[in-house]
Amino acid sequence: MNEPPLREPTFLILTALAEEPRHGYAVVEDVLRISDGRIRLRAGTLYAALDRLRSDGLIEVDREEVVQSRLRRYYRLTALGATRLADEVDRLRRHADTAGRRLRAAGLLPEGGTA
Template sequence: MAASRMTEPTYLVLLALADEPRHGYGIVQEVRALSDGDVRLGAGTLYGVLDRLVAAGQIAPDHEEVVDGRLRRYYRITESGSAAAAVETERLAALARRARRVLAPRPALGNA
């Protein structure tokens, strides 16, 4: 049975946390950078993804700090989250390999 597919925002959030803990706005900025500006997470989407990833044990709160009177909660990826991101990366790579094969130019069937 195939593993369940990850949504693009979920995958990008995991990637955004792969190298260091980040707070919400930092995650949004990193997702935008990783997607070359194609994915812009709104607050509702971001915090929905974060809640699901925490519940799944793929990320965890790391620490909190107050900046300019506002609380920033930082999240970090867990081993489970790193493993899930690696599985999804391989799934996407395999899909891209299949797509390249299907889209490869084929010799024209000539009239001999």
């Protein structure tokens, strides 16, 4: 019952698809944007993850288009994928809160940040 935690690139791929159906390359662009330029998904990572998420039932093919002779395969979140992502959001929040509270309590925050 306990799913293994999503890793960051996978989490961001699901987040990209939570906004609207996107094709692979558009996912790369969105992930780059929402991660403040930190995560530049490699082709190998992206398509392997899409296949894996699809076989796990977290995403599914929305439609396929051909634009300028190039195939675009759009993916969307499934209900299962949305549930999974929501669970991960809760977990992330709890972990961030716990760590933030402890850093503050211990006076370990380097710059007086609000973390």
